[in-house]
Amino acid sequence: SFQVNYDETIAKIEPTMYGIFFEDINFAIDGGLYAELVKNRSFEFDKPLRGWTELKDKGLGVRFFPINTNNPRNARFMRVQIDEPGSGAGLANEGFRGMGLKEGLPHDFSIQVRDIDGNVSAIRIELLDSNGQVIANSRVEGINNEWQTLTTSLTPSKTEAKGTMNIWFEGVGTVDIDMVSLFPSDTWKGRKNGLRADLVQLLADLDPGFLRFPGGCIVEGFDLSQRYQWKNTVGDVDERVVTINRWNFEFDHRPAPDYYQSFGVGFYEYFLLAEDLGAEPMPILNCGMACQFNTGELVPLDQLDPYVEDALDLIEFANGSTDTKWGKLRAEMGHPEPFNLKMLGVGNEQWGPQYVERYVPIVDAIKAQYPDIQIIAATGSDGSIFPNGEEEIEYLWKEWKRLKPEIVDEHFYRNPDWFMENADWYDSYERTGSKLFVGEWAAQSVGVASPDNKNNWETALSEAAFLTGLERNADLVTMTSYAPLFAHADGWQWTPDLIWFNNLDSYGTANYYVQKLYSNNPGTHVIPLEKDNKPVTGQDGLYASATRDENAGELIIKIVNTNNASVNASFDVLGAEMGATVSAQVMSSKDMEAYNTFEEGDKISPRSESQKVEGGKLSYDLEPYSLTVLRIEAK
C-alpha cells in the first residue's frame, strides 16, 4: 500500500499552476476563436482579393481597384467601378474554409462604404449554403459620398458549415468599400467583435490559472517585419495592422497561403479574456529576434529601443492610470480599471548569446521602472528540437543562474514513452531560485508536429503520468500549459492539439480532459504519497501525486495506471480522519490508439463514481490504462 501524510506539506500549489497557452496557429484565432466570418475583410492580405471572388455576369462590366490609403494602420480599401451590371455585380467571400452559419440565429453584417458618383445607392447581401442556395438575404441602403458604416442582420433558414456570402452592388457607378464583416450574434457574453462562445466555454471549463499569449513562434515572426507588435493590435478594429501569420508558409506540405492576423483579437481582447476566465494574463514579447527556426533575423543592439518601449508601454497599457497615454487607451477601449499584469515574458523559444544580449537591456529597463513585474525567460525546448540541443540549454541555464529571472519557460515535444519515463524529471532538478513554467508540452504519437500525430489515449495517459511529476514538484514548477491549444479541422499546421473545431462544432481531446482533471482538482498543498519511502514515478506501472485542499477540507489523489490490467491501490493515510465516501473521476480506455472525434467528442472523458470507505481504509480498484482522481473529506 501507499503512505500518504495529510499533515506534511511538501509545497504550496500556486493558483497559477494549470493554465492555457494561446497562439494563432491552426486557425486558432482568425478562423477560430475570433467569431468574424469574413476573411480578408479589409482587403489587406498580400493579394487584395484573396478570399474574395469577383461576381460579374457581363464580363468586363465591373472592375475592382485596391486603393492604397497611405495610412499604415488602415492600408487599403476596395474601389468597385460598375460600368454595366448586367444581372449583377458583386463580390463573394469564402470565409475561413467556408462560413459556419446557424439556422434561426441573427448574423450581424456591417460594411464601411462611400459612393463616389452618387449612382450606387444600395448593397444586397446573401448568405449561401454549400450548394449555392440562398439561405438568408438583406440589404443596406442610404449610401452617400461620406464614409459610413451600414449594418443589417441576416437569419439563415438552415445551418451550414461551409457557407459563403455574396454582396451585390445596386446601380451603375463607383463605390468604395472596406471592413466587410459578418458575425454570429451568439458570441461569448454577446460581445460585439466577439469570440466563439463554444470555444471560450471549453477554456472556461478548464478554470485556467493563467493565460499565455500571443504565442509561440508568432511572437517572433518569420522575420522581424512580421513579428507580433502589440501596439498594432489595439485601438479601433479597423485601425489594426493586418499582418501575415508566421504559420502562413508551406509547413510539411500543409500550405496556408491565406493565413493572416486581422488582430480582431489583439492584446486588449486577450487581457479581457484572461479576466473573464479568472486567469493571470501572461503576455510574451519579442526581444529583437525573429524565429530562429526561420530567418533568425536580429535587431542590432543599438536599435533595441523600440522593443524596450514596447515592454514599458505594455505595462502602462495593462496597469497604468487613465491619465497615462496607454492607460487612457485601455480606458477608451472600455476598461478603465487596470488589468493587474504581474508577469511578462521576454522572448519565446530563443537561444544563444544573441538572446541574452537582448534580454538583459530589456529586462533592466523593465525592472528600473517596474521592479515588481516578474520576468519570464526562455530555455526554449528540452534540447530535442534545438539545433545544438543540450549545449544550448546548458548555456542558457548558466546565464539564468547568473541573471535570476523569476521564472524560466521550458518546452517538451517528445514521445509518450519519454513523458512516462520522465515523470521524475524535476525530482532532482537544481533549485536555482527561478521558478519553472513548463510552458509548451505535448506527447507526439509519431514525431514532433508530424501530420500523422493523433491525440490518442496513449499520449494523454503519458501526459497524465508526467503531470504527477509536475504537481509533486510544485515548489519549483508554478505554471504549466499544453501546446498548441486549438486546431481547425480544415486548416491546421501542427498536430497534436488540445481542442479541435470546425466552423460549427468543437470538442476536447482526451489530452484536454486530462488537463481538465488536473486543473479542476489542484488542491492547495502537495503532500507526500510514497511507496517504500519513494514517490510513485512508474514503479509497477503506476504514477501518483497527492494534495490537500485546505479550502474544501479534502484529500485529493491522482493516480495513473499504465498496466493493461486493473490494480488495487490502497492508501494508509496519516494525519487525518477520512470521510465515509470517496468520490472518483476516472478516465480509461483499453484501446490506447482511441481518440475523440466530432462524432464522439467525449468518447475518452472523465466518468464520476463514488464508493464507501470500508473500515476507515481507503482503497480503489484502478482500471487498466486509467487516470483516477480521488477526492475524500479529511479532518
Ligand code: AHR
Ligand atoms: O506550439 C507550436 C510551436 O512550438 C510554438 O509556436 C513554438 O514556441 C514551439 O516551437
